[in-house]
Amino acid sequence: MTAAIPSPVSLSLDRLAIGTKALVAGIDWAMLDAGDAARLRNFGFDEGVAVEPLHLGPFGRDPIAIRVGRMTVAIRRKHAGAIHVTPLT
Amino acid sequence: MNPLPLIAVAGSPNAGKSALFNALTGARQKVGNYPGVTVERHSGRLMLADGRPVELVDLPGAYSLEPSSPDEAVTRDVLLGQQKGERQPDALLIVVDASNLDNHLRFALQLIELGLPTIVALNMVDLAKRDGLELDPARLEQELGVPVIETVAVRRRGIAELNTALDDMLSNPRCGVHQHVKDDLLNLQRRARDIAAAAVVSETPVRRWTHRLDSVLLHPVAGPIILAALMFVMFQAVFAWSEVPKAWIGDAMAWLASQASAALPAGPLRSLVVDGAIAGVGAVITFLPQILILFFFILLLEGTGYMVRAAFLMDKLMHRTGLSGRAFIPLLSSFACAVPGIMATRTIDDPKDRLTTILVAPLMTCSARLPVYTLIIAAFIPNTNVGLGIGLQGLVMFGLYVCGIAGALLAALALRRGVLKGGGGGFMMELPKYQWPLLKDVLIGLLTRIEIFLKRAGTIILGTTIVLWALASFPQAGPGQKQSDVSIAGHIADGIHTVVAPIGFNKDISLALLPAMAAREVAVAAIGTVYSLDATSDEGQQSLEQRLAGRWPLPTALAFLAWFVFAPQCISTIAVTRRETNGWKWPLFMIAYLFVLAYVAAGLTYWTAVALGL
Numbered sequence: 001m002t003a004a005i006p007s008p009v010s011l012s013l014d015r016l017a018i019g020t021k022a023l024v025a026g027i028d029w030a031m032l033d034a035g036d037a038a039r040l041r042n043f044g045f046d047e048g049v050a051v052e053p054l055h056l057g058p059f060g061r062d063p064i065a066i067r068v069g070r071m072t073v074a075i076r077r078k079h080a081g082a083i084h085v086t087p088l089t
Numbered sequence: 090m091n092p093l094p095l096i097a098v099a100g101s102p103n104a105g106k107s108a109l110f111n112a113l114t115g116a117r118q119k120v121g122n123y124p125g126v127t128v129e130r131h132s133g134r135l136m137l138a139d140g141r142p143v144e145l146v147d148l149p150g151a152y153s154l155e156p157s158s159p160d161e162a163v164t165r166d167v168l169l170g171q172q173k174g175e176r177q178p179d180a181l182l183i184v185v186d187a188s189n190l191d192n193h194l195r196f197a198l199q200l201i202e203l204g205l206p207t208i209v210a211l212n213m214v215d216l217a218k219r220d221g222l223e224l225d226p227a228r229l230e231q232e233l234g235v236p237v238i239e240t241v242a243v244r245r246r247g248i249a250e251l252n253t254a255l256d257d258m259l260s261n262p263r264c265g266v267h268q269h270v271k272d273d274l275l276n277l278q279r280r281a282r283d284i285a286a287a288a289v290v291s292e293t294p295v296r297r298w299t300h301r302l303d304s305v306l307l308h309p310v311a312g313p314i315i316l317a318a319l320m321f322v323m324f325q326a327v328f329a330w331s332e333v334p335k336a337w338i339g340d341a342m343a344w345l346a347s348q349a350s351a352a353l354p355a356g357p358l359r360s361l362v363v364d365g366a367i368a369g370v371g372a373v374i375t376f377l378p379q380i381l382i383l384f385f386f387i388l389l390l391e392g393t394g395y396m397v398r399a400a401f402l403m404d405k406l407m408h409r410t411g412l413s414g415r416a417f418i419p420l421l422s423s424f425a426c427a428v429p430g431i432m433a434t435r436t437i438d439d440p441k442d443r444l445t446t447i448l449v450a451p452l453m454t455c456s457a458r459l460p461v462y463t464l465i466i467a468a469f470i471p472n473t474n475v476g477l478g479i480g481l482q483g484l485v486m487f488g489l490y491v492c493g494i495a496g497a498l499l500a501a502l503a504l505r506r507g508v509l510k511g512g513g514g515g516f517m518m519e520l521p522k523y524q525w526p527l528l529k530d531v532l533i534g535l536l537t538r539i540e541i542f543l544k545r546a547g548t549i550i551l552g553t554t555i556v557l558w559a560l561a562s563f564p565q566a567g568p569g570q571k572q573s574d575v576s577i578a579g580h581i582a583d584g585i586h587t588v589v590a591p592i593g594f595n596k597d598i599s600l601a602l603l604p605a606m607a608a609r610e611v612a613v614a615a616i617g618t619v620y621s622l623d624a625t626s627d628e629g630q631q632s633l634e635q636r637l638a639g640r641w642p643l644p645t646a647l648a649f650l651a652w653f654v655f656a657p658q659c660i661s662t663i664a665v666t667r668r669e670t671n672g673w674k675w676p677l678f679m680i681a682y683l684f685v686l687a688y689v690a691a692g693l694t695y696w697t698a699v700a701l702g703l
Contacts (some may be wrong), residue, residue, distance in 0.1 A: 006515045017565075038513045039515070040517070042152035043517070046278055056309060056404055057402065057405050059405035063404050063405070069282070070188055070189045071519060072515065073520065074400075074404075074518050089631045
């Protein structure tokens with residue numbers, strides 16, 4: 001099934017499996033309100049940055065703890081949905 | 090006289106900024122407030138190597154000069170020289186976490202662009218090394234164009250070097266290579282990453298310790314269980330560990346009362362000292378150990394970095410009631426006291442999330458309710474075992490906490506459906522490294538609490554107790570009359586009584602409610618004062634619990650407990666709410682809805698208990 005997906009594979013960060021390293025391919029800033037967007041930028045989310053989902057919240061798999069650069073941050077699933085990533089193999 | 094040179098300490102959250110500030114200034118610190126905003130100003134004095142004093146101000150942590158909270162706005166305004174009540178700093182000390190350079194350098198670059206004389210403290214280099222990160226400070230210095238000093242604030246490493254560097258900088262001010270280009274954040278971020286990459290000599294995977302701990306503490310099953318267990322241990326400890334010191338304080342107060350009785354001639358003065366001051370304030374001071382234990386746990390959870398994890402675990406559940414995981418920390422702090430809890434809501438970005446949290450914070454069972462709960466439970470609930478080593482008294486106490494939490498969640502739900510509809514901000518927070526907090530920092534926190542509590546006991550509580558004593562003592566009762574019937578306080582209580590009689594409150598309670606507006610624990614002091622004035626000779630030897638048990642029917646006692654779960658009886662909370670919401674609208678709303686809740690809850694409890702024939 002994975003063979004059918006064209007390369008480079010891009011998916012939203014909320015669908016990236018725990019422990020999978022990826023690079024941010026792009027961020028859909030229009031999906032975020034100004035405050036949330038500013039905070040994501042402050043955490044260092046940007047094209048080309050290495051990310052890795054580390055932990056999921058116990059209820060409804062939300063929020064998600066994500067390593068970004070050398071920091072770990074927690075964001076909600078809906079915000080992770082605005083971040084597109086390319087998994088590293 | 091010229092003011093001392095002012096050095097601002099700035100940096101991103103979790104850079105170890107306050108620890109460095111503590112290491113530089115030691116005990117010579119002042120905590121104040123910036124005018125017009127409720128942001129604390131921490132300043133201290135530092136002696137430079139040549140003996141010159143300078144003033145250091147510890148600015149709130151910020152990720153950039155584009156603020157997303159009132160705290161970050163203060164940081165920006167001070168740095169730009171636009172903050173009321175603060176002169177523009179003469180120099181800057183930027184603190185960055187050595188193991189998080191690519192993020193922290195962005196803010197550092199923004200600050201260096203300001204063009205002030207600047208030094209960068211490359212902090213927590215030991216932890217970076219432990220995580221396998223080897224850095225080249227000389228390269229960093231070259232890239233940034235300002236001096237870079239390696240420090241480990243919590244071990245006082247690099248403090249002397251930093252002191253010398255600050256001395257040099259103030260003696261011959263030189264500026265960084267500022268280009269006066271207002272770079273946008275993304276460009277700064279990219280430059281920060283390039284510089285960080287250049288300064289790294291070698292690196293291996295990050296934060297193995299923190300990651301390993303998180304895989305247990307944030308585990309979907311184990312995580313919530315550990316959180317619940319921690320909360321349970323915390324509240325058990327509040328009661329179990331406090332027994333002995335409480336008894337000491339009680340004995341000390343009894344000794345003081347007997348000494349005062351012996352030293353003073355019988356009459357109004359002895360009555361004022363023994364029945365008013367010692368009985369009233371003593372009843373409250375007994376609870377100092379419990380309050381300290383609770384704060385000790387909260388400081389420990391905050392200092393280790395676990396609090397943020399608790400917020401992570403609870404976010405989804407809290408989101409369902411219309412709060413965010415960020416509200417978990419303020420609400421947990423409110424178990425100690427709603428005032429710091431409400432102040433901690435400043436970290437919540439969304440205004441409606443924040444307001445909801447402020448409005449429900451007083452429903453968390455604060456430590457000031459403990460005196461009331463403990464007294465009533467000891468007097469009315471038998472100390473029996475309900476099995477498995479669980480005592481009935483403890484169970485009732487636990488039930489009261491649960492009532493408060495349930496009330497808060499329901500109130501949040503109602504507020505979010507009603508007056509505070511809409512909004513619904515995000516939940517984004519950094520999960521910092523775990524670290525073992527310095528005992529010194531925890532002790533400083535506890536000492537501040539003791540000071541605040543004793544000041545309250547010495548001012549508000551002593552004051553209201555003395556006024557109440559006067560109102561309850563005059564005019565004096567004649568033979569055959571009860572003091573609480575003829576006194577001024579008795580007549581005021583008659584008025585309140587007509588309102589609260591339907592929910593089962595007697596005149597003694599009516600008498601205690603008014604002074605308890607100042608602070609809940611005054612209710613205990615007030616009842617203590619009244620009964621000590623009313624005491625007949627054979628009652629004189631009885632404890633307050635025994636006197637209560639003899640005078641109040643059980644439904645009344647239960648209604649009294651239910652009342653205190655909800656009633657907004659705390660002037661400090663109302664004042665801080667007014668300050669934090671910039672007006673009287675929300676504090677008045679809070680008082681109104683909480684009194685209605687308290688009245689209804691007490692009424693339902695009383696009527697149910699009477700119907701059940703208790």
